[in-house]
Structure formats: structure tokens, C-alpha cells
Amino acid sequence: DAKTTQPPSMDCAEGRAANLPCNHSTISGNEYVYWYRQIHSQGPQYIIHGLKNNETNEMASLIITEDRKSSTLILPHATLRDTAVYYCIVRVPNQGGKLIFGQGTELSVKP
């Protein structure tokens, strides 16, 4: 699975959009981008995933660049409860194998 690079930490004002970047320059054509988040002391939670088209669900939007070498997770109206560590992972779907999380981005939403 391709490796990802994320900033270690970010701040965001409550009610504003939080834009979390992820670089995955070695992504291969059949690898998807997945985002998870981990709120303090809980197990990580799935947020969203995509291949090359932008995706949106009730939690967030995922923007993937045309060359697929980077992506951005967008939380449109961040709340204090969105304070968490956000992980970006790339992998081939429908396969097991090593699933490496990396360090993630610690997002702090401030009032």
C-alpha cells in the first residue's frame, strides 16, 4: 500500500470549514483513498473513501486531485466534537493485507 503524508496538527475555528490535506504521491491506479478519525481514547471511525471522483456524505467531502497524488478531507462546518486525529490511508479494496495508518493529523476545533 502507498504511504501517505499528513501535517501533524491543525487548528480550525468552530463553524468554519476544516480542510485536511493528504499527500499520496506513490498511489497506484487501483488504490482508493480512505479517511478515518479517532476521537480521544475511542476506536477509529470510518469517514469517507474515494477513487478519483470527489465524494460527499453526511460527515464530510473528499476532494481528490486529478493526478490523484493528493486529497483533501473537508468538514464543512467544524464543531468542537470534530476535534480528533484524522488518518488518511490508501489501499486496494477487497483485499486484506497490511493496513498501515501513519501518524495522522490532530485537528483542534476551537470556539
Added chain:
Amino acid sequence: DAGITQSPRHKVTETGTPVTLRCHQTENHRYMYWYRQDPGHGLRLIHYSYGVKDTDKGEVSDGYSVSRSKTEDFLLTLESATSSQTSVYFCATQGAVEKLFFGSGTQLSVL
């Protein structure tokens, strides 16, 4: 969320003793994972399984073994616990649509 139960939730043990952590799932998911998480680190993969009796090493497998004799159970064993294995351990399963589901974690303290 998938029915994933980790047991025990908390355990305190002494150096040199064997410890087994259990992950039980009710969703018939094929893939299962064990992670550990320590302060200042993200989730680190210990072992994973891609089916009954099919397991493989992750990033930090030294000192750990696993077994999967049934689809629903994935056991993590510390043959001789050390203080460096004090950590929070998370089990995960991979379900449909490539979502990962995590258990609530086991807090293990090795004194």
C-alpha cells in the same frame, strides 16, 4: 457498527506472564487486525488475518502471536509480557464497502 467485542477491557499483569486478548465479531467479516496505540504514536499494526488460520505479521509483531481458529475470533497473545507492551490494543474488522470497524480497545498495563 459491526458487533466487535474486545475482552478484557482492562488488564494489569506482571512482567513475564502470558496474556491473551480476545476479539470477537458477529459480522462474519473475513479480515481482522490487531493494533496497538501509545502516546505520541498513531495506530501500529501488530498482526492481521485474512481468514481462518491465515495470519501475517504487521509493523510491530515481535513479542506477539495470534491465532484465528474461527471466523469470529482473533486472539492476540503476549507470550511473556514486558513493560514495553503496556499499551492500548485495538481490534478491527474489515466489512463490506471497505469500511473498517474497530472495537473499544483494551488497556493493558504490564508492571
